[in-house]
Amino acid sequence: MLGADNQGSFLNRFSIRRNQFSPSDSVHDQELEDLELLQRHVADGFSDLLSSLNYHDTSSTAAAAETPADAEDTSGHPPPPPPPPFLSIAWFRRLLDVFLCCEAEYKAILLSGRDPTQFSKPPLDRLIPDLLERSVKALDICNAINHGVDLIQHWQKLAQIAVAALRQAPLGDGQVRRARKALTTLLSSMAFDDKENTSSNFHVRWTERTRSFGRRVGITKDRAPANFRSLSWSVAKSWSAAKQIQTMSSNLAAPRGNEATGPAMPVYIMNTILVFVMWAIVAAIPCQERNGLSAHLQVPRNLGWAQPIIGLQEKIGDDWKKKEKKGTSGLLEELQRMEKLAHSLVEFADGFVFPAEEEKATEVEAMTAEMAEVCRRMEEGLGPLQQQVREVFHRIVRSRAEILEVVDQVSKMSTPVPY
Template sequence: MPATDFQGTFGRSLLSFRRDHQVDSNTPAAGSSSHSMEAELDSFQRQVAEKFTDLNASGDGDGDGELLSLEWIGKLLDSFLCCQEEFRAIVFNHRSQISTSPMNRLISDYFERSIKALDVCNAIRDGIEQIRQWQKLSDIVISALDSRRPVGEGQLRRAKKALIDLAIGMLDEKETSLAHRNRSFGRVKDSHNHHRSMGHFRSLSWSVSRSWSASKQLQALASNLNTPRQNDVVASNGLAVPVYTMASVLLFVMWVLVAAIPCQDRGLQVNFFVPRQFQWAAPVMSLHDKIVEESKRRDRKNCCGLLKEIGRIEKSSRVMNELIDSIHFPMSEEKEIEVKQRVEELVEIHEALKNGLDPFERKVREVFHRIVRSRTENLDSLC
């Protein structure tokens, strides 16, 4: 994203801009109002910086809170909601300026972007439902290999079938047709029925059209997102800056959701860059670079989502599948112990998804409704 002449002067305070360009700024009332507004806008910038600094630090940890885990993305959505609320307050407090140029153009552009984010939220909720289907398959594996009863050939076949269905379901959608042709277990008729049932499930539950593209939607969100020009900053009394900030945060959050959760035509090739003069630029760009690096890892290149829990269930099911292939009857005690251990690992992952998906979906829904409410309030204020 090209830099503008605003970058070189960002270090100057917004108050200085107004002193240089407003003829009435030498009056006590104007000076007090100017100082109050500058403090409000600076506070917003600091809050955004603090939120993303915390996210950057917590993403370096291990366990449930690590980068791209359900817990971490939940924190990201919480941070977005906090920033959105502060931005909403700024817009409300200075609504008299929203209808004047250049703010009417800038705020209109922001809310047009926010509409595009609503489709991303819908696609993410569809992806969550897809993960729930994988949970059901993993539940079949756990039930079939229940350690409380002897494991026979029938249970192994049932677990094997569920594992293959799970592996097919977790492939990137571009590879799904090839996977069905190469399916190594079950009759061709069963494979065809599975493919048809998966298509039926998608047609009933997906709330975005079959031609919708997450990659193109992100590109539309990023289109013409440039740092505000100096004359726009001056003319808007600095309000152009929080609009740009919120638009950038919105784009980043939607980009992370698409990176983590399965959705149609995933793609992370978005030209995202924040000039380092912004207080929040360093932590946001650091997170961006970490996620891009994660997507380039050999074991994640063709995955359907970078969510940590997806990676864990994929790895666990693959190891379990290989273990089942190596079993011969009568089963040795060593194999029985190994099967039990692998089932326990799968149970742990299954429980993490079970406990994490519902709160995560509620947060995605809250983001959706908060964006809608903010846009509606803005339209009402202009009437």
């Protein structure tokens, strides 16, 4: 997933900076201004994400209380579109957008115009190695998420098989059996524990269970290796997404005293955002070994920019605890709806008697339409989401390379010249 970086080296800016004279007070004032702006943007970005939760929690009550006059905009402009459902594909796309924007601003503060020798002095000399290590673990998680999205896309195809079968008219035993077989395969795959979901065992089990759907799903004897190449990413059996997150969040303490207004704060902010984003997306997308994921990052409540992040953490953490009890496949809103509908449709199929009663037929028609809508949202959103995950991967790689370049330059500057 390594991409080419067309941006110019930050070292050119460092060289210019070292040849300029600026009073230290002026430099410090500029850093404080940049830090304040970063914190404001972080707060705004995550507050926008939190608004999805608040909006959908209160929308039904508001809709019931709203009158026609209330619904009109007195300014003559149409009302703004509602935020995407909490933990939906569209919501996670916004989350990754916020991450990319914050990362770009943070990198500018950390690197642009800063004397590189600061990287060899406290506090950066101890913070930068931790940041680089977290970046490597985040890259592993991006790879795992990428393949988790592949898995969801195959679940979507199974659901589409069921939808196509149940939309046949008249609905007979053959169509119901075919839909039931696709849905039970879907639910069986979802029921695999997290370690099996993205391991090499998944390829064998999934192809065995969906052999009869090979032509519809696009899996034929000749094409199977190509289609499943993206699922061949192998990790050690002991690799755990939850442990990766826990390791990333360990030893992450908020700066205190004078460090709270220096370069340590933007590094801490970015570390916090990185861990939170990785944690949230692992909770939503199938990944290897997610047990214990609810033990997430602890952020001090006195930090204003962190308040919306804390609110999101609490809600996602509560949902994850419920998920572990129910054994569902993930917190992604579309996945939860798909799983619930699949169970209901299998229950209908188990008791199906031709011809179907009118009331039952109407109920199944509504569930089938809802499943089709879930599939449509997945088909439209999963590809762009996967592309954004790749962009996050590329951005982390580029930023890590630029920081390493600075560290290497400082190391060369401090090495004595032999005579």
